[in-house]
Amino acid sequence: MDQAEKLRNIVKKSQQTMPKARVLTVTSGKGGVGKSNLAVNLAVQMQKRGKKVIIFDADFGLANVEIMFGAMPKYNLSDLIYRGKTIQEIITPGPLGIGFISGGSGITGVNNLSREQVKFLVGNLAKLDDLADVIIIDTGAGISDAVLEFVIASPEILLVATPDPSSLTDAYSLLKALYRSVEFKQTHTEIKVIANRVETEEEGTGIYEKLNAVVAQFLNGNLEYLGTIPQDMTMGKAARQQKPISLLCPESKAAKAYELLTEYLLYGEAAPLQQKKGIVQLLSRFIYRKN
Numbered sequence: 297m298d299q300a301e302k303l304r305n306i307v308k309k310s311q312q313t314m315p316k317a318r319v320l321t322v323t324s325g326k327g328g329v330g331k332s333n334l335a336v337n338l339a340v341q342m343q344k345r346g347k348k349v350i351i352f353d354a355d356f357g358l359a360n361v362e363i364m365f366g367a368m369p370k371y372n373l374s375d376l377i378y379r380g381k382t383i384q385e386i387i388t389p390g391p392l393g394i395g396f397i398s399g400g401s402g403i404t405g406v407n408n409l410s411r412e413q414v415k416f417l418v419g420n421l422a423k424l425d426d427l428a429d430v431i432i433i434d435t436g437a438g439i440s441d442a443v444l445e446f447v448i449a450s451p452e453i454l455l456v457a458t459p460d461p462s463s464l465t466d467a468y469s470l471l472k473a474l475y476r477s478v479e480f481k482q483t484h485t486e487i488k489v490i491a492n493r494v495e496t497e498e499e500g501t502g503i504y505e506k507l508n509a510v511v512a513q514f515l516n517g518n519l520e521y522l523g524t525i526p527q528d529m530t531m532g533k534a535a536r537q538q539k540p541i542s543l544l545c546p547e548s549k550a551a552k553a554y555e556l557l558t559e560y561l562l563y564g565e566a567a568p569l570q571q572k573k574g575i576v577q578l579l580s581r582f583i584y585r586k587n
Contacts, residue, residue: 317425320432321450325466327437330492331456332360335434340542341558342430343392350428351396355436365390366538372398383420439473448480453487457503475515488522500524525553
């Protein structure tokens with residue numbers, strides 16, 4: 297039995313009895329389109345509705361989530377992997393009891409882990425499913441290998457795009473890389489488009505229709521339209537004060553839009569996925585594919 301097979305067995309054993317949290321992966325084709333704002337504000341809105349939420353900031357090397365929460369994490373994923381901290385110890389408390397995990401740069405060294413380190417990592421990751429109802433993965437932007445690993449493994453993808461032509465082009469580039477990956481399972485994945493910084497609802501639906509049309513024509517795929525977030529000047533105020541707009545200005549246009557998106561995700565007419573993967577199955581790809 298090779299190392300990869302041993303690690304798969306570890307992951308499989310860890311998944312047998314654990315409950316599964318809902319995993320939402322927020323991504324975009326380029327930076328600066330409001331991806332992290334979406335992740336943070338969805339977490340706030342879901343927490344308000346009684347859901348226990350943990351955000352995993354997988355935009356390695358940056359600190360968008362902690363900046364928006366105005367909190368400095370004491371530990372990150374590197375401390376879990378290399379310095380023996382537990383998953384509970386690396387979760388930083390945010391507003392309303394939301395937890396978040398800073399990715400740091402530790403995941404780049406997973407290929408050097410021993411079998412015992414892998415067992416420790418998987419065992420701790422499995423506990424996230426007991427600690428949260430919803431786990432939101434905030435990926436990096438673009439089509440790097442790290443981003444694609446998360447997106448390919450995700451059962452629910454929230455793709456953020458703006459009216460900027462370069463945002464649409466880069467979003468399609470990400471989708472093309474996703475659909476052309478031999479590991480991507482279209483039948484097991486829902487991709488929901490969110491149009492950000494739009495002036496009207498029609499502008500938002502136009503973004504979705506353009507993306508869906510090219511995906512249908514060239515990739516033989518299908519996207520779902522989740523909704524829009526309007527252009528809102530109060531977003532800048534929230535950023536300066538390092539607070540999610542859903543907390544600082546709950547009556548603002550953007551906060552109300554995040555509220556509607558959350559209602560749709562939690563209670564909308566779209567049928568829920570038949571199977572939740574949970575965080576271990578998603579992150580286990582980083583463990584055994586690189587060994």
